[in-house]
Amino acid sequence: MSDESRIFWVNSNSDAPSTSRDEKTLLGLSVDDVLPSTTRMPLREQFTKHYSQIREWLTAHAERPGVTLLAMSADALHGAAFLAAKPDLVSTATIGRHSKADLRLKDDASLSLRHVALLLFPYRAPVRSCRYRLLDLRSATAFVDERGKRLRALEADGPAFVRVGNYTLLVFATIGADAPWPEDPDAGWAQIPARLYLDEVETDEKSNQWEAESDKAWEVDDLPSLSSSPTLVxxxxxxxxxxxxxxxxxxxxxxxxxxxxxxxxxxxxLGRRAVQSGILLGRSRRCDAGRVLADRTISRVHLLIIEIAGVLYAIDTASSNGVFDHDARERTSLLKPGTSLSLGDVATVEWSAR
Structure with missing residues (x-):
């Protein structure tokens, strides 16, 4: 069945470049034309080069609250996605190399089959923003922000730009009343607010572990002044x-x-912090309960369980054989006490509150 709240496009004639870089920063203002220098072309130049296609996508979906994601490199715009916000349910998309991924970026072998998930929070007017989370699915490389810092997840209600493997991902939240995008590429770039990055967790690797929590890097009173209203990432x-x-x-x-x-x-x-961060189920070693789910019909990363805005969800991460609730295949399910879901036809998951 067609779902007009989720729209995807992939450029089947594009190839991806190669990049690699990582560094540590606690807080940084985005530099207007910089992702890590190992991208073949600076971010601003990529944006202006592909601006006509970017503008087309942003304009086409500007009238509905939601989020637009675009994947590009110096060579091409490789794909795009739009998720419309829903009043009582998260909207989701999975990005990766797998043929079942909602946005398939198949030309970069460094990407996992299911690499990141985009989660759009429920939205109700008259709230003036759409909040989203970009979430790494325990991939080997995660993603890198504009400062060159490796992240496992970010949240924002405005533009955010990251590098995933060899692609640059542009994420734009819309509320249906945004200023129109101008025809001139440089004017379009100037319209994007600055991004201010706030680290609520530290993500340096220690003893081959992915991340260790730390105190917030800055308190609100310590933030530097800005000439315009920034996006807080x-x-x-x-x-x-x-x-x-x-x-x-x-x-x-x-x-x-x-x-x-x-x-x-x-x-x-599960503890509360675990469900707020997310739990992955599947047959991969990077997932919980992997041995019990070590059946070939279970996808490597099959299900994400996560709390968003105080509500617990079970989200199908583009699995091959689906997640079912009472025989109905579901992309997103609310997890309430007693809820039982089937992973394909070989396993069940039941949630009980404590």
Whole structure:
């Protein structure tokens, strides 16, 4: 069935360049024309080169609250997606190399099959912003922001630009009443507000672990003054590593997952911080309960469980054989006490609150 709230386009005639860089910064103002210098072309030049296509997409979907994501390189605009905001449910998209990915970027072998998820928060007027989260799905490389810093997740309600593998991703939130995009590329670039990056977690690797939490880098009173209203881009925690305890010391358990398959039964007890960061289920070693779900019909990354705006969701991460709620295949399901979901036809996941 066609879903007009989710629109995707992929340029099948494009190839991707190669890049690599990483560095540490606690807070930075975006430089107007810079992603890491190893991109073949600076960000501003990429934007202006492909501006006619970018403008076409942004203009076509400007009248509805939602988020537009565009994937580009120096050579081409490789793909685009639009998610319309819904009043009571998150909207989602999965980006990666897999043929089932909503936005398939297949020409870069450094990308995981299911690399990142875009989650658009529920939206209700008269709120003047659409908030979204870009979430790494425990890939090997995560993504890199404009400062060259490696992130596992970010949240924003305005533009944010990151590098995923060899692609630059541009994310624009719209509220249906935005200023029109001008025809001139330089004027279009000037219309984008500055991005101010705030680190709520630190993401340096330590002993091959992905991330360690830290205090917020800056308090509100410490922020530098800006000449225009910036987009605040928050670096937040991504999904927990499968080897981590999913309940912090001295934390009251929030609930538990009962996972059943022909290979056995597993109970995963979750704390509140874990569900806010995200839990991944699948047969990959980067997922929780991987041994119980080690069936070839279960995708490597099959299901994301995450709390968004105080509501717990189960999100199909572009799995091959689907997630079912009472025999209906669902992209997104609300997880309430007693909810039972089927992963393909070989496993069930049941949620119980504590």
């Amino acid at each position: 928050h670096n937040v925690a991504g999904p927990e590593m499968a080897v981590h305890e999913l309940v912090d010391e001295n934390e009251t358990p929030y609930g538990e997952l009962l996972i059943t398959s022909s290979r056995g039964v597993a109970t995963v007890i």
